[in-house]
Amino acid sequence: MNGQRLVIGLVVMGIAVPAILFFFIPLRTPAQFFTVAVTCFLAWGIASFASDILGRPRLANRTPRSAFRDLEVSSPDEKEPRS
Secondary structure, three states, X not given: OOHXXXXXXXXXXXXXXXXXXXXHOOOOOHHHHXXXXXXXXXXXXXXXXXXXXXXXXXXXXXXXXXXXXXXXXXXXXXXXXXX
16 A cells, blocks of 8 residues: 555545544534544555455466465575584
8 A cells, every 4th residue: 555545545534434424424522523434444444455465466477386386485484404
């Protein structure tokens, strides 16, 4: 997620949408406004994160076997033999 997308998301889902909901649903206190704002912003953030993950190609023009080989080669968890 880049900075411009974060700022737009903050303005729209953290301020504009909660303000509209605050006035259309008869809410009264600032705590209710902030609750709606936090809920909308977190929901947008989770949805954006999930769409970024699901939007990536999983194998990127590789076979599953070559993807596993690449994973095995790059794994830092390999233990060196003790002397």
